[in-house]
Amino acid sequence: MDLKNKTILITGGTSGIGLEAAKQFLALGNKVIITGRNLLKLEEVKKAYPELTIIQSDAANPQDAIALFEKVEHIGGIDILYNNAGVGAAPLNLGISSDKHLQGAIYEMEVNYFGVIRLNNLFMDMLKSRNEAAIINTTSILSIVPSVLEATYSATKAALSFYTKSLRSHLEFINSPVKVFELLPPLVDTDMVAERKDKKMSSSLFVKELIKGLEKDTLTIRVGDSKSLFFLNRIAPDKAYQLVNKKEHYQSIQ
Template sequence: MNLKGKTILITGGASGIGLESAKQFLANGAKVIITGRNQEKLDLAKKLYPQVTAIQNDVANPDDALKLYHQIESLGGIDILYNNAGVINPPNNLAKTNDQITDLAAYEMNINYLGVIRLNNLFLKMLESRPESAIINTTSILSYVPSNGAATYSATKAALRFYTASLRNHLEIAKSNVKVFELLPPLVATDMAKGIDAKTITPEKLVKALIDSIHKNNFTIRVGDTKIVYFLSRFFPKTAYKLINPAKNNIKLSA
């Protein structure tokens, strides 16, 4: 798939993987629109990359998502929707009530999973109107093996992985021109990984692998340790579980 001249919308695009993606997509000749909830981060991203169009939006909010669609429509539409926005709750402690735990779980599910479905449904017809178009969903190494310290986050990413595979097959059967890519990162050196004592890769390396795979139409993109965990989860599941959950990192379950 050729990226030059394509217009790409990146959710969660003001920092971390999203911001690095904006940088590398621009370098490949694409036009980039980023969206996120934090206006200050969006302003900083715009200063770094003036070519970017930045829109404040909360993809977990149905009204915001619809507003975003109309804003993008007024800008001429997009060729690629990159669902990158994601959140992870800190590990729970015994002080949290059942209602608090449930609310935290719903928060993760709404952004990491339901928000993706919401945007895909809104933008699908627009994408199908383009000669060459794509949806990119960011899942996780934890979609193969869950983390004891991020139970609901792992569950949201597993749900998104199954949804992504189903969406791709559905669109192929329907002979749609929309390609569906899945990026499965290991732990990446972003703010989300702060405080986690484990090996990381840089956002630069991750996004380079993403763009290389898009060029080659490689739809399932396992990067770094995700390749190892994928193999182990199929043939040596106990070993994979211990790799993701070493004894030194055992912490109380998250929502």
């Protein structure tokens, strides 16, 4: 895929992977639009990178999604929709009765799964009208093997992975020009996992790998540990599960 002179919309672009992707896409000569819930953060990013277009939008809010589409349509549309926004609830002890389990699960599913489908539906006809277009859905290493500390997060990403494969097949069947990429990050060094002591990949290196995959039309882009865990899970699923869910993980929820 040619990654020059494209207009790219990145959800959740005020920090971490989203912001790094915005910077690297800009450097390649693209126009980049980022979204975020926090207007102050968006404005701070805009000051640092004036070339960016910012739009306040909450991935969990259906009305925000419609407003986002209308604003993007007004400024000329997009070629690439990068569904980067995602949330993970704090680790919860599922063995103790609590309404917070359900509340957190509903919110994670709303952002990580339903929010992606909602935007894809809104932007699909626009993307189909382009000569070369793409959707990038961000799943996770935990869509391969679930984490006991992030049960619903893992489930949302597994659901998104199945949806992404199905969407790709449907679009290929109707000869659509829209390419559908699945991006499987390992543990990336962002604010979301700042307290984790596990090995992390830098967001800069991660985005470079993303761009390589897009340019090569690698529709399933596994990066770093996601690649090795995928193969380990195929030949030794028990070992893969133990690797993701170490004993100390269980101890932390007792």
